[in-house]
Amino acid sequence: xxxxxxxxxxxxxxxxxxxxxxxxxxxxxxxxxxxxxxxxxxxxxxxxxxxxxxxxxxxxxxxxxxxxxxxxxxxxxxxxxxxxxxxxxxxxxxxxxxxxxxxxxxxxxxxxxxxxxxxxxxxxxxxxxxxxxxxxxxxxxxxxxxxxxxxxxxxxxxxxxxxxxxxxxxxxxxxxxxxxxxxxxxxxxxxxxxxxxxxxxxxxxxxxxxxxxxxxxxxxxxxxxxxxxxxxxxxxxxxxxxxxxxxxxxxxxxxxxxxxxxxxxxxxxxxxxxxxxxxxxxxxxxxxxxxxxxxxxxxxxxxxxxxxxxxxxxxxxx
Amino acid sequence: xxxxxxxxxxxxxxxxxxxxxxxxxxxxxxxxxxxxxxxxxxxxxxxxxxxxxxxxxxxxxxxxxxxxxxxxxxxxxxxxxxxxxxxxxxxxxxxxxxxxxxxxxxxxxxxxxxxxxxxxxxxxxxxxxxxxxxxxxxxxxxxxxxxxxxxxxxxxxxxxxxxxxxxxxxxxxxxxxxxxxxxxxxxxxxxxxxxxxxxxxxxxxxxxxxxxxxxxxxxxxxxxxxxxxxxxxxxxxxxxxxxxxxxxxxxxxxx
Numbered sequence: 001x002x003x004x005x006x007x008x009x010x011x012x013x014x015x016x017x018x019x020x021x022x023x024x025x026x027x028x029x030x031x032x033x034x035x036x037x038x039x040x041x042x043x044x045x046x047x048x049x050x051x052x053x054x055x056x057x058x059x060x061x062x063x064x065x066x067x068x069x070x071x072x073x074x075x076x077x078x079x080x081x082x083x084x085x086x087x088x089x090x091x092x093x094x095x096x097x098x099x100x101x102x103x104x105x106x107x108x109x110x111x112x113x114x115x116x117x118x119x120x121x122x123x124x125x126x127x128x129x130x131x132x133x134x135x136x137x138x139x140x141x142x143x144x145x146x147x148x149x150x151x152x153x154x155x156x157x158x159x160x161x162x163x164x165x166x167x168x169x170x171x172x173x174x175x176x177x178x179x180x181x182x183x184x185x186x187x188x189x190x191x192x193x194x195x196x197x198x199x200x201x202x203x204x205x206x207x208x209x210x211x212x213x214x215x216x217x218x219x220x221x222x223x224x225x226x227x228x229x230x231x232x233x234x235x236x237x238x239x240x241x242x243x244x245x246x247x248x249x250x251x252x253x254x255x256x257x258x259x260x261x262x263x264x265x266x267x268x269x270x271x272x273x274x275x276x277x278x279x280x281x282x283x284x285x286x287x288x289x290x291x292x293x294x295x296x297x298x299x300x301x302x303x304x305x306x307x308x309x310x311x312x313x314x315x316x317x318x
Numbered sequence: 319x320x321x322x323x324x325x326x327x328x329x330x331x332x333x334x335x336x337x338x339x340x341x342x343x344x345x346x347x348x349x350x351x352x353x354x355x356x357x358x359x360x361x362x363x364x365x366x367x368x369x370x371x372x373x374x375x376x377x378x379x380x381x382x383x384x385x386x387x388x389x390x391x392x393x394x395x396x397x398x399x400x401x402x403x404x405x406x407x408x409x410x411x412x413x414x415x416x417x418x419x420x421x422x423x424x425x426x427x428x429x430x431x432x433x434x435x436x437x438x439x440x441x442x443x444x445x446x447x448x449x450x451x452x453x454x455x456x457x458x459x460x461x462x463x464x465x466x467x468x469x470x471x472x473x474x475x476x477x478x479x480x481x482x483x484x485x486x487x488x489x490x491x492x493x494x495x496x497x498x499x500x501x502x503x504x505x506x507x508x509x510x511x512x513x514x515x516x517x518x519x520x521x522x523x524x525x526x527x528x529x530x531x532x533x534x535x536x537x538x539x540x541x542x543x544x545x546x547x548x549x550x551x552x553x554x555x556x557x558x559x560x561x562x563x564x565x566x567x568x569x570x571x572x573x
Contacts, residue, residue, distance in 0.1 A: 012479055070485065072449075073458045097462040097479050100438065101496070104445035108418070108453035113534040114445040133543065135440045138335055139344070142539040143443070153445070183490040184458045187474075192482030204572060228573065240499060246482055253462070253478045253498070261572050263563070282570055284563055285549060294549075300566060301549030308556030309563070316564055 001148040003036025006088040007056065008079055010070070010098045011042070013189065016050050019094035019156045024054045025163025026121055026154070027092060031057060033123045036089060040168075041082060043067040043075055048172055055166030063172055066179040069186040072101035074179050080109055081176040087149065090128060095153040097253075103153045113145040119158035137271045137293060156252070156275050196247040197231055204230035204261040207250060207277070208238055211266015211287060211306055215243045221265055224310050227317040233257065235273045251276035265306045269294025286310075319373030319468065319491075322428055323364045323398070324421045324435040324451060325357040327382050327389060329410075331440055337540050344540065346410035351382065353389045356436025362500035363466050364434045365397035371468045373431070378402040378424050380417055382410050391516045395507035401519065406526040413533035414442050418450030424524050425455065430492055432473060437461045437496035444533035448496035458489055461496025 005027040009020035020040070027038035040056035045068035051061035060082065066074050079102060083091055091106070093099030095117055107114035120131035130152050132141045199205060206225040208218060218238070225232045232248060239249040250257050252272040262280035267273060269285070269292055277283070278297055285298035286306045295301045302309060329335065329349040336345045364375045377393040379386050381403040390401035404420050425433060433455070435448045452459035464484075465476035468491070477485040478498055552559045567573045 012481070013483060017480070071487075072460060097477060100446060101449060101459060101461045103449070104414070104447070105449035105453045105459060107445055108415070108450045111531070115535055116442050116445045129538075132443050134443050135329065135335055135344075136331055138331060138542065139337075139540055140543040141443055141537055144536045144538055146534040146536060182458075183493070184460065185488045187486040187488055190476075190484040190486060228567070241503075249482065253480065253482075255481055260570065261567060282566070282572075283549075284566070286559075295551075296545040296548060298549040300552055300563070302552045302559045302563075304556045304559050309560050312557045312560030313564060316560055 001087045001089060003031070003034045004086065004088045005031045005036060005038050006083060006086075006091040007038065007040050008091065008093050008099065008102065009040050009042045009054070010094055010096065011044055011047060011050055014047070014050070016053060017094065017096070018161050019096060019154065021054065021161045021164030022156070022159040023092045023094065023154050023164065024056050025161070026159040028055060028057065028163065030090070030121060030123055034089065039086070039088065041079065043078055048170055051170045052167055053165060054168055055164050056168055059168050059170045061170045061172045062175055064175040064179055066182065067175070069189070070098050071182065071184050071186050072105070073182050073184040076102050076105050077177045077179065078175055080106055083110060085176065089149055091151045093151070093153045095155050099153050103151055107151050112149050112151050113147060114151040114153070115143050115145060116153045117155055118152045119155045121152065133271065155271065157278065192247055193245070196245055199231055199233045199248055199250070200255050200257050202231045202257070202259055204228055205233045205257060205259045206230050206263045206265065207233040207235065207267055208244070208265045209235040209267030210237045212238070215241070217307070218243050220307065220310050224314055227314055228263070230261065230263070235267050235270075264294060264298070265310060267294055268292040269297060319371060319431045320429050321364045321368055321373050321375045322425055322430040322433045323357070323360050323375060323377045323393070324425065324433060324447065325360070325377060325379040325389065326354045326417060326436070326439045326441075326447065327351045327379060327386050328354050328439050328441045341539055341541060342537055343411060351385055354436045354439040356438060356497060358504050359500045360434040360436050360497040361393050361396060361398065362502065362504040363497050365505070366501055367432065367466055367468055368397065374399040376400040376402060376428060378404070378421060380404045380408070380412060380420055382408055382412055387516070387521060390521055391512050391519060392507050394515045394519055395512045396505055400522070402522045402524060404524050404526055413535070414444045414447050415450065415531065415533045418447040418454060419530055420526050421447065422451050422454035425451065432468065432491055433457070433494045434466070434497055435494065437463070437498045443537070444535050446496065448494055452494040455494065457493050459494045459496065460487055460489060462498045463495050464499045465501045466495060
């Protein structure tokens with residue numbers, strides 16, 4: 001077993017995801033404490049340039065046409081082979097659409113313990129301590145993996161992006177396992193429908209969540225947005241229900257926004273939503289549940305009824 | 319086509335969760351158990367696949383607190399054909415690795431063509447069971463899926479990525495799918511129908527009694543997360559709050 005820490009990085013549509021840098025930064029800190037190296041691992045095809053953007057101690061870039069797009073079968077095999085050959089003490093994945101497909105699979109295949117939903121990692125002597133945000137963030141579980149080698153999936157936004165950005169020499173290698181005969185085939189990437197407004201470019205957003213209650217009530221949010229010269233955004237339940245187009249969804253599977261004003265109507269603040277808006281300059285949350293996690297993130301809040309507040313605001317603005 | 323849905327019965331998040339006296343885990347005596355919400359989506363997706371392409375749906379879960387029958391009866395009322403529960407001298411707090419090992423052993427006997435499960439569960443401290451099932455069964459896995467179509471032994475799957483992007487994949491059967499959301503919202507099963515089924519349905523039981531490998535994770539401490547900050551709560555009634563919000567927005571030069 002080596003003292004190295006593997007970070008399985010990700011690229012989406014040719015761009016390195018922030019979570020990759022966040023993990024590399026943390027891996028560097030942990031590796032420095034344990035006398036190992038933080039090793040960024042990137043899989044792709046013709047992506048050597050992106051592979052050279054990490055502040056890791058070493059970067060392995062596996063280049064193969066079969067790795068051009070994320071394919072859990074191909075990616076899993078490659079990561080499994082690399083981990084077997086180099087025996088990292090810890091392998092980090094993002095708690096993302098890509099990372100979640102690989103981490104638990106590798107845990108069973110390589111018989112290494114896994115801790116999921118991690119937002120804090122530290123070394124206590126030889127022990128690794130990871131805190132998992134379970135029960136949708138309602139509980140923090142402090143865990144120690146057994147054995148010499150472990151796997152974690154890391155929540156987006158837990159660590160600094162800047163600490164992982166840099167430029168290191170890249171060791172480019174061919175796939176360490178044959179990648180023919182795959183049962184999984186990537187067909188195409190479907191981009192979000194164009195034509196709607198781009199919520200990531202808006203200075204002011206009025207965001208609606210489950211608390212808005214019904215499709216008819218979305219109109220009130222639209223009126224308020226118009227009066228504030230803002231656009232309407234939404235949490236996942238609203239776009240899933242079809243009350244607003246998918247292009248308005250903020251969060252993990254939607255868009256990340258950073259407006260100057262994020263006014264929230266009836267959004268409790270699930271981790272998936274917070275991931276997409278927590279960096280907004282001014283967050284005001286209206287939610288009747290005083291224990292809603294959103295009040296830990298918002299700058300201002302109220303538990304008054306959202307309809308009463310929105311109507312009163314409309315009157316004052318007119 | 320044999321369609322299998324692997325489900326998890328997990329602590330409900332609807333009520334306040336409490337920690338045991340040692341501060342090392344939930345106080346399971348104080349929580350209700352419910353079907354993992356993503357598994358409900360997986361059941362719906364399974365029934366949709368059956369309706370579109372034919373086959374039979376088997377739902378299988380670990381009966382952690384001996385209250386799984388209601389969940390299985392509901393699944394049968396929604397269109398599943400068979401229900402199986404894994405039973406034994408079980409205690410709440412069974413980790414994902416153990417869940418996956420038991421479920422995989424049960425599924426090995428089912429000649430499954432496609433296995434659907436929720437992409438994640440709120441109690442997945444040691445990871446999600448879908449990829450683990452795939453590893454045990456030596457099948458490919460694709461998760462965060464919001465649409466499944468099957469034709470000519472190939473599943474066409476739609477996988478969500480950040481930024482509203484969606485990857486389209488084609489995977490040869492058999493495979494394991496982690497369902498984020500079914501193509502349509504889960505259907506409603508009338509309570510009368512569930513009651514009717516409860517009277518006649520036979521739930522197959524598989525007994526487990528082993529000390530196989532589990533998560534290999536030591537849970538040292540569990541507690542509600544310490545919040546790093548709190549919103550400045552605006553005082554007064556709705557009108558006063560509205561006035562204050564507008565004043566704050568104006569202060570920032572945003573109005």
